[in-house]
Amino acid sequence: MPDTPPASDLARFFAFFNEVGILNQLSTAMFEARLPPGFTVSQFAVLNHLIRVKDGRTPLDLARAFQVPKTTMTHSLSVLERHALVRTEPNPNDGRSKCVWITDAGRAFRETAIAALAPDIAGIAAVFPSSDLQAAMPVLTALRQLMDSRRDG
Amino acid sequence: MPDTPPASDLARFFAFFNEVGILNQLSTAMFEARLPPGFTVSQFAVLNHLIRVKDGRTPLDLARAFQVPKTTMTHSLSVLERHALVRTEPNPNDGRSKCVWITDAGRAFRETAIAALAPDIAGIAAVFPSSDLQAAMPVLTALRQLMDSRRDG
DNA sequence: ACTATATAATGCGACATCGTATTAGATGGA
DNA sequence: TCCATCTAATACGATGTCGCATTATATAGT
Numbered sequence: 577m578p579d580t581p582p583a584s585d586l587a588r589f590f591a592f593f594n595e596v597g598i599l600n601q602l603s604t605a606m607f608e609a610r611l612p613p614g615f616t617v618s619q620f621a622v623l624n625h626l627i628r629v630k631d632g633r634t635p636l637d638l639a640r641a642f643q644v645p646k647t648t649m650t651h652s653l654s655v656l657e658r659h660a661l662v663r664t665e666p667n668p669n670d671g672r673s674k675c676v677w678i679t680d681a682g683r684a685f686r687e688t689a690i691a692a693l694a695p696d697i698a699g700i701a702a703v704f705p706s707s708d709l710q711a712a713m714p715v716l717t718a719l720r721q722l723m724d725s726r727r728d729g
Numbered sequence: 730m731p732d733t734p735p736a737s738d739l740a741r742f743f744a745f746f747n748e749v750g751i752l753n754q755l756s757t758a759m760f761e762a763r764l765p766p767g768f769t770v771s772q773f774a775v776l777n778h779l780i781r782v783k784d785g786r787t788p789l790d791l792a793r794a795f796q797v798p799k800t801t802m803t804h805s806l807s808v809l810e811r812h813a814l815v816r817t818e819p820n821p822n823d824g825r826s827k828c829v830w831i832t833d834a835g836r837a838f839r840e841t842a843i844a845a846l847a848p849d850i851a852g853i854a855a856v857f858p859s860s861d862l863q864a865a866m867p868v869l870t871a872l873r874q875l876m877d878s879r880r881d882g
Numbered sequence: 883a884c885t886a887t888a889t890a891a892t893g894c895g896a897c898a899t900c901g902t903a904t905t906a907g908a909t910g911g912a
Numbered sequence: 913t914c915c916a917t918c919t920a921a922t923a924c925g926a927t928g929t930c931g932c933a934t935t936a937t938a939t940a941g942t
């Protein structure tokens with residue numbers, strides 16, 4: 577019995593990464609349409625991380641968490657700091673380093689952004705069951721972790 | 730009986746898009762490490778599209794296919810054309826427009842790039858069953874289509 | 883203690899992405 | 913036919929991302 581025509585692993589991964597790229601494109605566009613002009617998803621994501629995970633960490637910790645180069649994180653933080661959404665203090669444990677804290681303005685910014693986004697998400701969720709997303713998540717997470725580990729070690 | 734703590738749709742979508750963003754980050758980095766220096770995944774993706782789907786289309790068609798602004802596609806095509814990986818001709822049906830064709834050099838570039846990438850993919854596929862990817866694909870595709878449609882009309 | 887090496891952050895330059903404005907050509911109505 | 917409007921492509925400017933080089937500090941070996 578002939579199976580479905582045997583798409584190679586290569587083709588499957590290509591197709592998958594292509595879909596991931598377009599989804600990233602679309603979700604970024606959707607997010608940024610709701611953020612105050614001039615702000616990016618990356619910057620929002622940093623604020624979100626500082627609340628959801630922990631603030632008081634170093635720029636390097638953040639860069640690693642987001643898998644971006646240090647220079648990129650330096651830049652993102654400088655934008656956030658210019659707008660007083662984060663503040664930095666010297667790292668008491670390392671004179672080369674510093675610690676990043678979210679400010680009250682940063683918390684407010686995040687709250688507002690999430691509220692502005694909620695209707696878009698709700699509009700999608702009304703048609704697209706989030707349980708489907710949950711079902712797919714373990715695959716994405718496992719692949720991400722694998723690729724993380726291949727990258728660094 | 731208490732369910733799993735009720736993660737809101739909002740939180741689920743946030744987590745999903747976050748994972749998509751990191752996967753895009755990692756896959757882009759992996760791809761570009763194997764492309765000739767100075768070339769990007771976007772440029773490769775255009776070549777790939779011209780072969781897998783169809784060449785002879787207009788820049789606007791391509792921009793729509795990739796969900797990027799026209800100006801971005803103009804730029805990508807100019808890079809490809811500068812390297813003679815695509816060529817353009819006037820659109821016989823519309824004097825404002827033009828048609829994009831892949832060249833033999835472009836085909837060769839794509840072949841070489843795919844071959845260079847194959848070992849990385851194989852290394853992942855050896856550990857990560859592509860059947861898992863296939864299982865997740867319909868969710869990604871459905872969500873992408875939904876977001877496409879909400880964006881345009 | 884001294885020196886070599888490693889590491890955190892940043893300055894700088896290259897380039898991709900994208901919004902706005904512009905130009906050239908198409909299209910439809912009077 | 914003529915004009916108003918629309919559309920394809922692009923020039924331009926702003927900004928995000930990232931690699932490379934630099935500076936300041938930490939750490940390890942002698």
